[in-house]
Amino acid sequence: GAVVSQHPSRVICKSGTSVKIECRSLDFQATTMFWYRQFPKQSLMLMATSNEGSKATYEQGVEKDKFLINHASLTLSTLTVTSAHPEDSSFYICSARLAGFASPLHFGNGTRLTVT
Amino acid sequence: ELKVEQNPLFLSMQEGKNYTIYCNYSTTSDRLYWYRQDPGKSLESLFVLLSNGAVKQEGRLMASLDTKARLSTLHITAAVHDLSATYFCAVGAFGNEKLTFGTGTRLTIIP
DSSP, X not given: OOOEEEEOSEEEEOTTOOEEEEEEXXXXXXXXXXXXXXXXXXXXXXXXXXXXXXXOEEOTTOOTTTEEEEEEETTEEEEEEOSOOGGGOEEEEEEEEOSSTTSOEEEOOOEEEEEO | OOOEEEEOSEEEEETTOOEEEEEEESSOEEXXXXXXXXXXXXXXXXXXXXXXXXXXXXXXXXXXXXXXXXXXXXXXXXXXXXXXXXEEEXXXXXXXXXXXXXXXXXXXXXX
């Protein structure tokens, strides 16, 4: 089945530094990937839609200058949290659709970000 | 704006019992999904429901969709401990590739 790989699984960084999270589709090409954020014991909130070869589409309230998304190839999207602050600490999950509009999203294993 | 609500938010049930989780959504949709999430883990796809009256079953879980009522149910039959997890429904608004997730139902199966 479709596999989405996300790296790193955990990262601890200091305030003011930047962190890059990678999301790869391992056995399929993904023209579109989705980045979600999940706070403890809460639901998933869509942050942005990452489109290969073009700019990401951000959801309302998500700072595009803070959460930089790059989708340089059909198998890789990256999310960079710039100048991280403690309030950015969260669980970030990427996802991609194998094929077809109705196909379910396949999720990466998530990245637990802790900003100290 | 599409809103998705699940209930109950928390469910504690005994092994062997049956129960149903409900997912209501606010606008026309052309697809609905159920996912499972274990603590600290990512999401696992359970069911894809695409049409009114669709019913899918896998083991002790059965999902159904009523598009007219904008309601999906996830029914658990003879619960076992392994089913303890958080279950999310996710809805795609008609013609929109994005998914909106429900609030989640944290299910705990008690021996």
